[in-house]
Amino acid sequence: MRLRTVVSLEQALSLPSATLRFVQLGWRVIRVEAAPSGVGLPGDPNRYIGRAAVDDDRRTYFIAPNVGKEAIALDLKDPRGRAALTRILRALDVDVFCCNVLPARHEALGVDYATLSAAKPDLVWASISALGTAWPDVPGYDPVLQAMAGLMEVTGDPDGPPMVTGIPLVDLKAGDEVYANVLLALLERAETGRGKRIDVSMLQAAASWLITTLPLIDFHCEPAEITRAGNEHRKFIPTNVYPTRDGFVYVAIGSDVQWKRLTATPMFAAVATPLRTTNAGRQQDRVALKDAMARVTRAHATREVSATLSQATIPWAAINDVRQVRELPALAQAFTTTRTPDGRTIRMQPAATSLPGMESEYAFPPKYGAHTRAVLAEAGFTGGEIAALAQAGVAVGP
DSSP states (O other), X not given: OOOOEEEEEXXXXXXXXXHHHHHHTTOEEEEEEEXXXXXXXXXXXXXXXXXXXXXXXXXXXXXXXXTTOEEXXXXXXXXXXXXXXXXXXXXXXXXXXXXXXXXXXXXXXXXXXXXXXXXOTTXXXXXXXXXXXXXXXXXXXXXXXXXHTTTTTTSSOTTSOOOOOSSOHHHHXXXXXXXXXXXXXXXXXXXXXXXXXXXXXXXXXXXXXXXXXXXXXXXXXXXXXGXXXXXXXSSSTTOEEEXXXXXXXXXXXXXXXXXXXXXXXXXXXXXXXXXXXXHHHHHHTHHHHHHHHHHHHHTSOHHHHHHHHXXXXXXXXXXXXXXXXXTOGXXXXXXXXXXOTTSOEXXXXXXXXXXXXXXXXXXXXXXXXXXXXXXXXXXXXXXXXXHHHHHTXXXXXX
8 A cells, every 4th residue: 555645734632643643654744734823832832832852842742742744834824825735735646634723714724625625536634623513613622522521520539529531532532533534534535536524523532432321321320320430340340449558459350250260269258248249249239349359458468469360360450650651561562762853762652553564763743844845845836936935924934
């Protein structure tokens, strides 16, 4: 399969996380950022979030989602900027165009599907927005969508307030939906020769994860079944975090067979009762069982508990901090890296899936507008044309 080219009018995290996955496939990704408006800092606001990595417009929060990309800056409010974009799409035979600006702004910026597909009929076009095209003026940020989609209501301690998750799940879910649907659209295009429009609603993507809670409403569920449960699984008992003499361990019992193996060990034999033989019985006795499990684990060191669980083939895990995750043997070969301009190697998150031939080191993210002139030249603009666009502030770069 030939390498694909993606042009993405992107900012923040949701769409950059999607196009990062294309980078990991070896595709070319050209990120488009706005020309300076005179209000605020130029380009993607995420460029300026976190500690300074190498310079002011490549701070730490910006790095990982944007490695391996090129960066151009165009004023799409200007007809000349819009014309430049469509010329780039045709001249570079771009396969995919993505954007995550408000849908209400698509037409004004000339990035709506009708306009771009007219310029390139086989273009796959993908957009991320907060609530979809029916609510084109609503901005979307991950924690706001976590709240709206009920994810906060089901996260946290049952006696405490709703909580956001520790990572921006909705941003990343929306990005993964773009990734998956673009691949599907390209597969369809190989058969039909036609492009496709893809609209991803962050709210809908987030709500699709309510698979274990939302359908229970029509089964007349108890309120406790669709609200916060802390670290305890609502259905599989006694799946929970338990204290040990020197820490904590997460134990997951997913079947009655696993329960039988657990209670066959000398360490956990005391928690077995006839009622607890089935998951339904353990559900009925969940409060007393939680205390009984904790009494057992608290009496032993983590290594003793984990050895017993491993011997009984019970799923368990130490509760690692992020530094410890970097040292897990199972991930040692999976981490990706980038190299700063001054030669430091930065270890980043692994790709979601390791594929044959996939690269693991990616170029450091570009400065704002770093490739504007080169991409315009590649698209056939003459030196004079580029200079005129730069002079007018329509194309911005070093």
